[in-house]
Amino acid sequence: MSDIQLGDNLLFLTDEQLRQGIEAMFFAYRGFTAAPDQILEGMAYGRAHHRALHFISRGQGMKVNRLLTILGVTKQSLNRVLRALIADGLVESRIGRTDKRERHLYLTEKGAALEARLSEGQRKWVRDAYRKAGPDAVAGFRLVLESMMDGEMRKSYASLRDGGQ
């Protein structure tokens, strides 16, 4: 392919530059999941449980369907995870008041405690990286990640940020 790509703003994006970005993303994501994975190993939970806890924590009372959309998995896949969390008393599933078909998901105290433990480890890890890189880099980091999201993702992302249900 072409060696050099000059964008709108003279952005130099050689294939080599892009490859390095791809590899950086790969390695960084591994580190990103390492901390919570380590806490979870030995417990009967995995990454999927962590993700469910995280997003339920973010939007208490969230409907199952919304969680499904955010996670981007099938309901059958989520169901297995959710069933375990509910059975173990980490998540409570309450029937909707106005629409009784809906199930609203809440973390119990026990669930919130585990979520906090997982979250703290991961935040510390991100914070350390942010500190090393500095505030300007962080702003750029966020901007690129947001540019990477397509319409659906950005909607989920924004709704979490704004506390939307």
Add this chain to the structure above:
Amino acid sequence: MSDIQLGDNLLFLTDEQLRQGIEAMFFAYRGFTAAPDQILEGMAYGRAHHRALHFISRGQGMKVNRLLTILGVTKQSLNRVLRALIADGLVESRIGRTDKRERHLYLTEKGAALEARLSEGQRKWVRDAYRKAGPDAVAGFRLVLESMMDGEMRKSYASLRDGGQ
């Protein structure tokens, strides 16, 4: 925990900021893998095969052990993937000249063709995001990702960049 963290350089890192970073990483990584996944679906290969092809392409003649370290998986796990790629004529495994225990991995023409197809899709995707975000943001993005890597990862990352064996 604390609401506001003032770092060395007045970096503001509320828990909310950090959570958003975590979520952005989660969503972005989904998009990151979507393009190659789509190309691969229907073929008999998955993400693991893509990764192997990518890194073999980056370091032609790479030893199995090095690929193992980069990927961070067990040899049994890699072996299944590699066996398929070799059987299908995408990867060639040559016995080492100086040390005959070693196997050196090369992409065949066919392997290079698939790798290129996968890579082009992913590079296009990254390039689009980079364009949207702008060069300053890209520099920050890279800096944060590199800050996220621990020692081992950074070594792998740097060695690929420098063409080290």
Add this chain to the structure above:
DNA sequence: TTGGAAAGTCAACAAGCCTGACGTATTCTT
């Protein structure tokens, strides 16, 4: 009242990771 949406369940399966144990060829060390 009937069609359809929302949620849940069961079954079967695959990818991709893991551990443990073992085999083989080769090279290094003593």
Add this chain to the structure above:
DNA sequence: AAGAATACGTCAGGCTTGTTGACTTTCCAA
């Protein structure tokens, strides 16, 4: 020369997380 170490491959079995397909229950709304 003998034994230890290295590099790689393989068999067996298991776990998590994802998939599809088929089906039921509950409930809303036209």
